[in-house]
Amino acid sequence: MSPTKPTYELLGNRLAEALKLIASLCAGESNVVRQDPRLLARLREARDLLLEARAQVDNEVKSHALELAAANEQLSREIEERRGTELALQESEHRFRALFARMSSGVAVYRALDGGSDFEIVDFNRAAEQIEKIERRRVIGKRVTEAFPGVVDFGLLDVLRRVFATGKPERHPIAFYQDSQHSGWRDNFVYRLPSGEVVAIYDDVTKRVLAEIGLRESESRFRAIFEQAGVGVAQIEAATGRFVRANQRYCDIVGLGPDEITATTFMAITHPNDLARDLELGQELLAGRIRSFAAEKRYVRRDGSIVWVDLSVSAMAKAGEAPEYCIAVAQDISARKQAEAALARSEALLRETQAIARAGGWEYDAVTRKVTWTEEVYKILGVARDFDASDPERALSFCAPESLPLVQDAFARALERAEPFDLEFELIRAGRERVWGRAVGRPVIREERVARIAGNLVDVTERRRAEAERADLEERLRHAQKMEAVGQLAGGVAHDFNNILTAILGSVELAAAALADDGGTARGVEDALHEIRLGAERAAALTRQLLAFSRRQISRPRLVDLGRTLGDMEMMLRRLLSENIALEVRRGPDLWQARVDPGQIEQVVMNLAVNARDAMPNGGRLVFETRNVTLDQDFVAARPELLPGPHVLLAVSDTGCGMDAKTLERAFEPFFTTKDVGRGTGLGLSTVYGIVRQSRGHIAVHSAPGQGTGFEIFLPADASVPGESVQARRVALPPTGIETILVCEDDLAVRDLTRRMLEGGGYNVLAASNAKEALEVAARHGAPIHLLLTDVIMPGMDGGKLASEMAARDPALKVLYISGYTADIVTHGGALDQGVEFLEKPFTWHRLLWRVREVLEKKPAAR
Numbered sequence: 001m002s003p004t005k006p007t008y009e010l011l012g013n014r015l016a017e018a019l020k021l022i023a024s025l026c027a028g029e030s031n032v033v034r035q036d037p038r039l040l041a042r043l044r045e046a047r048d049l050l051l052e053a054r055a056q057v058d059n060e061v062k063s064h065a066l067e068l069a070a071a072n073e074q075l076s077r078e079i080e081e082r083r084g085t086e087l088a089l090q091e092s093e094h095r096f097r098a099l100f101a102r103m104s105s106g107v108a109v110y111r112a113l114d115g116g117s118d119f120e121i122v123d124f125n126r127a128a129e130q131i132e133k134i135e136r137r138r139v140i141g142k143r144v145t146e147a148f149p150g151v152v153d154f155g156l157l158d159v160l161r162r163v164f165a166t167g168k169p170e171r172h173p174i175a176f177y178q179d180s181q182h183s184g185w186r187d188n189f190v191y192r193l194p195s196g197e198v199v200a201i202y203d204d205v206t207k208r209v210l211a212e213i214g215l216r217e218s219e220s221r222f223r224a225i226f227e228q229a230g231v232g233v234a235q236i237e238a239a240t241g242r243f244v245r246a247n248q249r250y251c252d253i254v255g256l257g258p259d260e261i262t263a264t265t266f267m268a269i270t271h272p273n274d275l276a277r278d279l280e281l282g283q284e285l286l287a288g289r290i291r292s293f294a295a296e297k298r299y300v301r302r303d304g305s306i307v308w309v310d311l312s313v314s315a316m317a318k319a320g321e322a323p324e325y326c327i328a329v330a331q332d333i334s335a336r337k338q339a340e341a342a343l344a345r346s347e348a349l350l351r352e353t354q355a356i357a358r359a360g361g362w363e364y365d366a367v368t369r370k371v372t373w374t375e376e377v378y379k380i381l382g383v384a385r386d387f388d389a390s391d392p393e394r395a396l397s398f399c400a401p402e403s404l405p406l407v408q409d410a411f412a413r414a415l416e417r418a419e420p421f422d423l424e425f426e427l428i429r430a431g432r433e434r435v436w437g438r439a440v441g442r443p444v445i446r447e448e449r450v451a452r453i454a455g456n457l458v459d460v461t462e463r464r465r466a467e468a469e470r471a472d473l474e475e476r477l478r479h480a481q482k483m484e485a486v487g488q489l490a491g492g493v494a495h496d497f498n499n500i501l502t503a504i505l506g507s508v509e510l511a512a513a514a515l516a517d518d519g520g521t522a523r524g525v526e527d528a529l530h531e532i533r534l535g536a537e538r539a540a541a542l543t544r545q546l547l548a549f550s551r552r553q554i555s556r557p558r559l560v561d562l563g564r565t566l567g568d569m570e571m572m573l574r575r576l577l578s579e580n581i582a583l584e585v586r587r588g589p590d591l592w593q594a595r596v597d598p599g600q601i602e603q604v605v606m607n608l609a610v611n612a613r614d615a616m617p618n619g620g621r622l623v624f625e626t627r628n629v630t631l632d633q634d635f636v637a638a639r640p641e642l643l644p645g646p647h648v649l650l651a652v653s654d655t656g657c658g659m660d661a662k663t664l665e666r667a668f669e670p671f672f673t674t675k676d677v678g679r680g681t682g683l684g685l686s687t688v689y690g691i692v693r694q695s696r697g698h699i700a701v702h703s704a705p706g707q708g709t710g711f712e713i714f715l716p717a718d719a720s721v722p723g724e725s726v727q728a729r730r731v732a733l734p735p736t737g738i739e740t741i742l743v744c745e746d747d748l749a750v751r752d753l754t755r756r757m758l759e760g761g762g763y764n765v766l767a768a769s770n771a772k773e774a775l776e777v778a779a780r781h782g783a784p785i786h787l788l789l790t791d792v793i794m795p796g797m798d799g800g801k802l803a804s805e806m807a808a809r810d811p812a813l814k815v816l817y818i819s820g821y822t823a824d825i826v827t828h829g830g831a832l833d834q835g836v837e838f839l840e841k842p843f844t845w846h847r848l849l850w851r852v853r854e855v856l857e858k859k860p861a862a863r
Contacts, residue, residue, distance in 0.1 A: 103201075106131045110144060110198045116164045118157075119144045119198060131204045132182050150179035156188060156200070163190045164198050174205055185209040232330035234261075238286055238315065238323040241265040253309060253332050255301035266328070271298035271306065285315050286323060296333065308337045335738065335764045359458040359749070364392065366415060366450050371395040380437065380459045382429035400426035400434065410441065414453050418443045420757075420845035424460060436464040440753055442760050442845055454756075458749065557597050557695060559718055562626045562648055563587035565601060573609050580619030581612075588627030592717035594648040600691045607688050608652045608711060615656025615709065625651040631714065642698050646719035653710040659703040667701055734849035736762040739786035739856055743767045744774040744802060745818070746794045750841075754789065754818075754848070761849045771797035771805075778806060785813060787856055792819040816855045818843070 106128030110119035120143055124136045132148075139147040144157065151157045154177045163170050169191035177186045188202040232250030234243055243261045251261055254269055270278055274297040281293045292314040299307050309330040315323035360376030370390045378385055381398050389395045399407050403425035410421040420442045427437045441455035566585050574583055594601075605624070612622045629649045636642040659667065668689040692699040696716050703709035741763050745751035751767055758765045766781060768774035771794060778785055788806055790799040803815040816837045837858075839851045 103127055104203075106202050106204070108144075108200045108202075109193075110160060110200070112164050112196065112198065113143065116161055119160055119164075121147060122197065128202075131184075131202075134181070148177075148179060148182065150177050150182070154178075154186070156186075156190075159188070159190050160198055160200070163192050164196075167192050174209065232309070232328075232332075234328045234330070236266055236313075236326045236328055238282075238326050241267050241282070244325065250328075250330055253307055253330055254299045255303065255305070255307070269299050269301075271300050274298050281313070282326075285313065285326065288317075288322070291315055306334075307332060308334045335740070339764055359456050359752075361454070361456050362395075363455075364411075364453045366452055377457050380429075380435075380457060381427065382433070398427050398429070400428055402426070407439070411453070414441055414443045415450050418445060418450055422753075424464070435459060435461040437461075442756060444760065454760075456752075557595050559593040560596050560598050560601060561591060562594050562601065562650055562715075563591045565598065566605065566624050566626065569602060569605055573605070576606070576609055577613050577622065578619070581616055582621045584621065584623045586623065586625040588625075590628070591626055592628050592646055592648055592719045594715040594717050596695045596697075596715055597691075600695070604650075604688045604691055604713070605652075607685070611685065612652070612654035612656060612709070615654055615658070620655035620708075622654045623652070625649075625653075627651075628717070628719070629714070630719075639698050641693060641696065642714060643696075643716070646717045647697075647714045648717045650713040650715065651710065652713075653708060655708045658705045658707045658709055660705050664701065664703055668699075734761065734846045735853040736849070737853060737856060738762055738764065740764040740766065740781070740783065741787045741789055741852070742774060742778060742781075742785050742806075744769075744771060744788065744790040744794070744799065746770055746791060750791075757845045757848050758789075758852070760845070761852070763852075770794055771799070771802035774802055775805065778809075784810065787852065788813055788815045789852070790815065790817060792817050812860075814855050814858070816852065 103125055104127055107123070107125040108121060108128055109123035111122045112118075113120050120141065121139050122141075124139050126136075129136055144151055144160070151160075154175060156172055156177075159170050159172045162168075169189065172186075172188035172190060174185060174187045177184060184204050184206040185208075186202050187205045188200050190198060190200045192198050227247050230249065232247065232253045234246035234250045236242065237244055242265050246258065246261050248258070251258055254261065256264070256269070267275060267279070277295070278297060281290075281295065284290045285293065292312065294310070294312045297309060297311055299309060301307060310333045312329045314327050316325040316327060317323035360378075360380055361374040362377055363372050364370075365372075369392065371392055373389050373395075375385065377389075378387065383389075396404065396407060406423060406425055410419075410423055413419040414421060420440075422438070422440045424436060424438045427435050429435055436459070438458045438460045439455060440458075441453045443450045444452045444454060446452075566587065570583070570585050577583055609622065616622070627649050629647050631642060631644050631647055633644050636644050668685050689699055692713055692715070698714045700712045701709065741758055743751060743754050743758070743765060745754060745767075746769055748769070751769065755765045755767050766777050766785070768777045771790075774788075774790070785806075788803055790802055792799040799817055803813075803817075807813050807815070814837075816839060818839045818841060837851075837855045839848065843851070
């Protein structure tokens with residue numbers, strides 16, 4: 001190894017110092033040297049040697065200086081090159097860091113641990129922080145299974161192990177990652193660095209995956225809508241008019257199968273009289289002058305029949321290009337066209353019929369707030385045809401003052417709640433004559449709101465006068481019939497009231513005596529007042545019985561929780577019963593609400609409790625129990641007052657003396673009683689019976705001597721979920737339909753009203769006044785009739801026979817009977833025939849449409 005420059009410099013400096021010392025010795029500065037010539041010679045020899053050595057050192061120094069300069073120059077170049085390399089490396093590192101930090105994809109760098117079975121996170125870029133919603137410092141240095149425990153189930157840990165082991169890059173397919181803190185769809189690409197570290201570049205593709213899922217679902221919905229749409233939809237090749245595809249509804253409309261329709265063109269099945277206009281519109285579409293068109297046209301089916309459609313055609317084309325396909329949407333309007341034709345034929349007949357029936361039509365437009373009348377309304381009101389009735393206030397000015405609020409309220413409900421109305425009220429004709437009119441109104445809905453109210457006005461003055469006379473005669477007859485019953489009742493009532501008054505007056509005297517007697521006790525006063533209270537309660541109960549018996553008690557039915565009613569009455573019932581009678585009140589779970597007058601049901605409970613008390617003079621047990629029951633057709637068949645469906649059962653049982661068979665037969669008979677003279681009027685159970693029947697319920701009794709007595713009362717119930725608004729359900733818009741219905745009704749007003757109600761629901765309605773005419777109308781119609789809506793009792797052939805004849809011609813026909821009396825229905829032993837559908841008069845517009853829809857959608861019984 002060559003000496004370094006500092007070494008030569010040190011040696012040169014020391015030689016210089018030695019030479020300086022020898023020179024000073026040789027110059028005689030030392031007496032010792034001057035006195036010894038040999039020493040001087042030796043010093044001079046040493047000086048020469050040192051000079052030679054110095055010269056050699058100087059030469060070596062110069063030589064090594066040159067080498068050192070060259071080496072320094074080379075080193076400087078190498079340093080500059082290394083500095084340039086380091087700067088380039090720093091710039092590269094800076095660029096890498098900037099790229100690493102700014103990458104839109106998440107990047108995670110892992111170092112293998114435990115021989116590659118697990119990995120430590122050594123770096124984590126900003127995009128990864130945003131994807132995982134976690135700070136970098138919280139994951140650096142952690143095991144991947146600790147920071148992201150879901151990698152095992154996710155499958156990424158296996159990929160990291162394979163890439164580390166093989167060095168081959170691998171893509172982990174898109175999959176859903178989830179742990180307690182992170183979740184989402186991830187797409188990973190994994191590779192190994194030369195350093196042995198493993199890098200995962202990944203993206204959060206949740207939005208894309210969800211969008212793809214949504215697109216697939218959208219495509220699935222589109223296909224479902226296309227195939228199941230209620231209108232016909234077809235794709236047509238614009239240049240040739242060939243059907244590319246069509247849904248089942250379109251095929252049904254034109255009468256072709258899916259394979260048949262794709263083998264033909266729209267021109268081949270279009271009615272010849274409509275083809276020219278169709279082609280003209282198609283050319284406009286192909287030329288780009290229009291983007292769509294709508295028209296009514298006819299198709300000719302394979303069997304030669306004609307079907308009218310409302311057709312809408314739209315072009316499918318890219319911007320600036322000619323349409324390649326067209327989308328056609330067709331709706332079968334044959335029924336509407338037939339109805340329009342029938343309407344045109346019947347308008348003249350309607351005007352003539354209105355004049356004969358003195359029934360006029362009217363309409364109120366909710367948008368313009370204008371009223372229009374037909375000619376007959378002007379005649380009914382006695383005003384000239386030029387009278388301006390467009391203003392609602394002027395139109396209503398003919399209402400009698402006492403009738404005006406009723407009519408205004410009906411109009412308000414029709415506008416706000418879409419409630420139809422049927423009113424009879426007094427009118428004042430232009431000549432100041434008072435007449436009676438019947439106004440029927442039906443709201444017409446457009447875009448979920450009432451657009452107009454249409455109705456009719458009928459002069460019912462003669463009928464009202466006849467009804468008033470008949471009602472007067474009937475009232476006189478009822479009065480005469482009651483007089484005999486009242487005569488039978490008078491003795492018992494007078495005797496009972498005398499007994500009650502005797503008890504009251506006697507109790508008062510006892511109370512006064514107890515207070516005046518120094519030896520009296522408070523208990524005596526309490527007993528006397530208790531007897532007074534019982535007497536007053538008996539008097540009140542008797543009054544209610546008399547009111548119920550005379551039918552002067554007003555019934556106000558509403559939904560009532562019988563369990564709660566019994567709970568509220570329990571304390572009063574315990575006071576009513578003697579101490580030796582045990583009272584039990586059992587309430588069924590999730591009890592439905594019964595529709596009954598609350599005051600009347602309390603009277604029923606009180607009457608049954610009093611009867612039970614009197615039947616158990618020596619004590620016993622009285623049980624009131626409520627529970628839900630659903631009555632089937634078999635149960636109600638023998639009880640015509642009941643309808644199938646949800647009911648609440650009120651069961652009352654006692655352990656009293658019971659009744660024999662003879663007494664049981666007369667249990668509900670008015671004025672019949674088994675109690676001693678003066679203890680009962682015989683009105684208790686008859687009143688209970690009347691209330692139950694008035695509530696559209698049913699009461700049954702079973703008893704035997706010594707076995708006690710049990711009553712079962714079935715009351716109609718509302719089984720809807722708690723909190724459901726009955727009012728809201730009642731005013732909800734009724735369902736509609738497009739089927740054909742034949743209405744057979746001999747009453748003109750009812751027939752006309754029913755027809756308009758059904759037409760308002762969208763149905764195609766045929767009408768007949770009797771069975772013979774109905775059969776003729778059905779034969780002329782030719783097309784299928786889906787429902788026969790018929791009165792039961794009519795002149796000539798009744799509704800049951802009409803239904804049988806029409807069903808023989810069309811077994812798929814459904815029948816709905818209407819009548820004012822359930823007894824009119826054909827029965828066996830007083831029970832409604834199995835499968836017979838019935839609607840009782842009078843019915844509302846809502847009730848009619850709901851019932852019709854139920855019958856039409858009801859599946860036929862299995863044969």
